Amino acid sequence: MASNAKAISGQTFDYIVCGGGTAGCVIAAELASLPNVSVLLIEAGRDSDKEGLWELETVPQKQLNGRKLIFLRGRQLGGSSAVNYMALARGPAADYDDWARMVGDDGWSWKNILPLMKQLEDFDPKLPAYLQRLAAPKTRDHGTSGPLKIGFGDEMVPGIETFVEACLENGIPLCPDINSGNPVGVGLARFNVRDGERYYAANAWLNESARKSLQNLTIVTETECDLLHSRNGIVSGVELYHRPTRENLDEEDPHLATASVSVMEKRNAIVHGITVTIPMSMVNPIARGTSRVGFGSSYHMK
Ligand SMILES: Cc1cc2nc3c(=O)[nH]c(=O)nc-3n(C[C@H](O)[C@H](O)[C@H](O)COP(=O)(O)OP(=O)(O)OC[C@H]3O[C@@H](n4cnc5c(N)ncnc54)[C@H](O)[C@@H]3O)c2cc1C
Numbered sequence: 507m508a509s510n511a512k513a514i515s516g517q518t519f520d521y522i523v524c525g526g527g528t529a530g531c532v533i534a535a536e537l538a539s540l541p542n543v544s545v546l547l548i549e550a551g552r553d554s555d556k557e558g559l560w561e562l563e564t565v566p567q568k569q570l571n572g573r574k575l576i577f578l579r580g581r582q583l584g585g586s587s588a589v590n591y592m593a594l595a596r597g598p599a600a601d602y603d604d605w606a607r608m609v610g611d612d613g614w615s616w617k618n619i620l621p622l623m624k625q626l627e628d629f630d631p632k633l634p635a636y637l638q639r640l641a642a643p644k645t646r647d648h649g650t651s652g653p654l655k656i657g658f659g660d661e662m663v664p665g666i667e668t669f670v671e672a673c674l675e676n677g678i679p680l681c682p683d684i685n686s687g688n689p690v691g692v693g694l695a696r697f698n699v700r701d702g703e704r705y706y707a708a709n710a711w712l713n714e715s716a717r718k719s720l721q722n723l724t725i726v727t728e729t730e731c732d733l734l735h736s737r738n739g740i741v742s743g744v745e746l747y748h749r750p751t752r753e754n755l756d757e758e759d760p761h762l763a764t765a766s767v768s769v770m771e772k773r774n775a776i777v778h779g780i781t782v783t784i785p786m787s788m789v790n791p792i793a794r795g796t797s798r799v800g801f802g803s804s805y806h807m808k
Pocket of ligand 1: 524549582587731
């Protein structure tokens, strides 16, 4: 159910997800599928917006003669998954196993992560006849009933087979499936696109029929989370600013939404998805960012 910042001002929710991007849409949809919980998803951008981008600027980069770089991110429901290049590449199995060992949690190991990756995808192995010898994905490595439609793409770069042949002639082995856990060699990439349509966090997890069935989910767009409030070390509220368009970023219209407090919950505001869940030590009593956020980040920059 979609709403606006004014309409939800002062309400309480069991979970508030700040940032309706790639992770935020999935987390909100999964939380809202639990019985008896209310979920609020807050997104700065619009519900859907062809031009919805943050064009953030880095600090001057010492190694680039002081040049600043532009750091693009999606600013709309679906976040960066709405604007990215749609390539879907899993990491090598050995990396997941290393992470599991490093954090002492077997949940991150390849054998435990693979079933979750399969759950996400609806993989179609179809390829034009002339490319079939260049890929051999195994059914056991792929899902066919997840929300994200994955395949080799509707069109291939002209001459791709010549490029692969050249690699093979020069001793680079063929990788029959770059997403099998062994991506070594040259192989064809996968994309989250089908029949000319991008599949991304918003239309895969929060499409019209999902929204209809998730009656306990409130989505607020064109609204920025500004402050997190905490009580007894638990995030208890989020301060919101309604910013209807990119053009009037200076106008502010504050509205407060409050998360319900439960002593059983360790945290109940999730900021920008899993990757940046706020440690409680940083939000006591009120947090306004921290100088370490984004420190050492390395990404697509231009
Ligand atoms: C140009 C580009 C190309 C890429 N290509 C690929 C690719 O081909 N394959 C691939 O796997 N990955 C690719 N990526 C990377 C991938 O898209 C991202 O890693 C991933 O989408 C990040 O997901 P996220 O949930 O962490 O953040 P995002 O999806 O960026 O979500 C963050 C969300 O939070 C919102 N937000 C920010 N601040 C606030 C606030 N104060 N209040 C409310 N909302 C806020 C933003 O508007 C955004 O919607 C690409 C990225 C870019 C930018």
